Amino acid sequence: MKYPSSWLKGSSLGEAIACELRLQIINGTIKQGEILSENGIAADFGTSRSPVREALKTLSTEGLITLKRMGAVVNGLQLHDISELYDVRFLIESFAWKRLARQDTALVISQLQQIIDKMQLAAKHLDIVEFAYQDLSIHELIIKEAKHTRIWHLWLSIRQIVMTVILITTEEVLSQGEDKINFVIDKHRRLLQGLETKDPAVITARIEEYFADSHQTLHKSIH
Numbered sequence: 001m002k003y004p005s006s007w008l009k010g011s012s013l014g015e016a017i018a019c020e021l022r023l024q025i026i027n028g029t030i031k032q033g034e035i036l037s038e039n040g041i042a043a044d045f046g047t048s049r050s051p052v053r054e055a056l057k058t059l060s061t062e063g064l065i066t067l068k069r070m071g072a073v074v075n076g077l078q079l080h081d082i083s084e085l086y087d088v089r090f091l092i093e094s095f096a097w098k099r100l101a102r103q104d105t106a107l108v109i110s111q112l113q114q115i116i117d118k119m120q121l122a123a124k125h126l127d128i129v130e131f132a133y134q135d136l137s138i139h140e141l142i143i144k145e146a147k148h149t150r151i152w153h154l155w156l157s158i159r160q161i162v163m164t165v166i167l168i169t170t171e172e173v174l175s176q177g178e179d180k181i182n183f184v185i186d187k188h189r190r191l192l193q194g195l196e197t198k199d200p201a202v203i204t205a206r207i208e209e210y211f212a213d214s215h216q217t218l219h220k221s222i223h
Helices: 013-026 038-045 049-061 079-101 106-124 128-145 149-174 178-197 200-222
Strands: 035-037 065-068 071-074
Touching: 013 038, 013 049, 013 149, 035 038, 038 049, 049 065, 049 071, 079 128, 079 149, 079 178, 079 200, 106 128, 106 178, 128 149, 128 178, 149 178, 178 200
Parallel strands: none
Antiparallel strands: 035 071, 065 071
């Protein structure tokens, strides 16, 4: 699997290199402990070392690599990293869904229903990239519409890793047949139904249910 070119529109070359390397590190194509050379990456991507340095700096900030002279050592995404990533997502989304429930949700609910419809269409065509993009869109819409600047900035700090993880888990989900695909779509629909109740206890229960299953899926997909 390559990183989707449609997700790179407007990205710098350094960002594009970071996205491809991030995917290869998280899916295990590039192994923990491997040494990444600036010159080697530059040759692979047919570019100078400047955008490679930009990419490595980004991946270092995310904790996926440790910078060394003229390159880096791969840390990868370990089980504890996965757990921490989902802890942060759970905290962000628990806050966002419940905050949103205190607002007028009619427009957001309509938008969420449209996204879920697009997920179903993508599933019908076994379109991994589109399904993953719509999956991300559901969660990002909720976080954005919660209208909390610091929460939004926290989301942006993990967004690229989350996008990559969703892409990998989507490939796993769409390979498992119609029942599994429908189960994943229904998980998102249950989140939406929880929001419609505007009941914080119901919303919390739906979010806990969602993340418990998603965490399991991720473990199976990456390890």
